[in-house]
Amino acid sequence: MIRIHFIVNPIAGHGNAPLTQEELQPFFINGVHDLTIKVSEYKAHATELTKASIQEKADIIVACGGDGTINEVATCLIGTDIALGIVPMGSGNGLASNLKIPKKRRKALEIIRNKHVERMDVGNINGRYFFSNTGVGFDASLIKHYESSEKRTILGYISACAITFRDIEKNEPLSITVDEETPMINPFIILISNSNEMGYKLSLTPKASLQDGLLDVLVIKKIGKFKMLWLGFLILIRKVHWLKESKSFQTKNIQLKCDDSEFFDTQVDGEHNRIDNNHLNISLLEKSLCVLTAK
Numbered sequence: 001m002i003r004i005h006f007i008v009n010p011i012a013g014h015g016n017a018p019l020t021q022e023e024l025q026p027f028f029i030n031g032v033h034d035l036t037i038k039v040s041e042y043k044a045h046a047t048e049l050t051k052a053s054i055q056e057k058a059d060i061i062v063a064c065g066g067d068g069t070i071n072e073v074a075t076c077l078i079g080t081d082i083a084l085g086i087v088p089m090g091s092g093n094g095l096a097s098n099l100k101i102p103k104k105r106r107k108a109l110e111i112i113r114n115k116h117v118e119r120m121d122v123g124n125i126n127g128r129y130f131f132s133n134t135g136v137g138f139d140a141s142l143i144k145h146y147e148s149s150e151k152r153t154i155l156g157y158i159s160a161c162a163i164t165f166r167d168i169e170k171n172e173p174l175s176i177t178v179d180e181e182t183p184m185i186n187p188f189i190i191l192i193s194n195s196n197e198m199g200y201k202l203s204l205t206p207k208a209s210l211q212d213g214l215l216d217v218l219v220i221k222k223i224g225k226f227k228m229l230w231l232g233f234l235i236l237i238r239k240v241h242w243l244k245e246s247k248s249f250q251t252k253n254i255q256l257k258c259d260d261s262e263f264f265d266t267q268v269d270g271e272h273n274r275i276d277n278n279h280l281n282i283s284l285l286e287k288s289l290c291v292l293t294a295k
């Protein structure tokens with residue numbers, strides 16, 4: 001018997017399409033697959049449910065949600081032989097896109113049934129894991145405002161974007177050093193990515209691979225508002241490297257240091273995460289997660 005546990009985030013992707021036992025059963029075989037559905041009731045609950053599923057000897061644990069849900073589930077599976085399945089139900093679904101797991105539920109469930117396992121790299125930022133990307137600067141501020149608005153809708157996103165733009169000029173100067181290089185004052189973004197997709201088919205690190213043993217880093221120095229509009233356009237056409245204030249490179253390990261603050265506001269797989277340390281150590285665990293993908 002193959003024990004498959006589905007951990008469902010009911011609010012992911014605005015919670016419009018819950019997953020039910022009736023919907024799942026036709027894709028699996030009675031007597032071969034033993035299905036369990038668990039619903040996450042609050043932030044970080046998916047991690048508790050996954051730990052319980054590991055105790056219950058699940059063979060496959062499926063994260064049903066977006067990158068935040070995947071992060072909570074997959075964090076418990078690192079270094080185990082339990083395969084992570086994904087049913088993309090989030091808004092952006094960055095990691096699922098990189099893994100070519102379609103949003104069409106039937107196709108995503110077929111991938112789980114077919115059980116084709118690959119190993120992928122996992123990032124680590126000061127002890128916390130990330131699977132898609134992490135970063136400081138504009139994206140971290142945007143997500144912080146988005147989460148505090150409590151409106152997980154496109155309007156909430158637009159309003160968070162407007163507040164982040166407005167506040168950019170007001171921010172206290174923060175001097176940030178990347179590795180041992182010259183400090184930068186208020187860099188626009190420092191994005192460290194394992195995946196080539198950020199969600200919504202957007203990418204700031206199109207050359208990133210989940211299996212190359214490397215992190216792809218994008219650093220954009222402080223830029224003015226017109227340059228930000230130009231950057232927005234370059235993101236849409238996947239040509240961020242045309243911006244002369246940008247620098248991209250690959251590495252296994254990167255250190256960030258902030259001289260003017262005792263903490264970093266970061267985003268980790270699209271969720272705000274305050275790290276109470278003025279030093280960030282970001283590294284990679286090669287091929288440490290088993291994930292189900294299309295062949």
Ligand SMILES: Nc1ncnc2c1ncn2[C@@H]1O[C@H](COP(=O)(O)OP(=O)(O)OP(=O)(O)O)[C@@H](O)[C@H]1O
Pocket residue numbers: 009010011012013014040041042043044045065066067068069070072089090091092093094199269270271
């Ligand atoms: N029942 C719940 N009520 C409120 N929040 C929840 C609940 N269950 C899970 N969460 C939280 O929901 C957050 C968002 O989840 P997730 O990232 O999967 O969806 P999304 O934001 O729609 O997708 P994406 O990240 O791909 O854009 C996660 O931080 C998770 O901890």
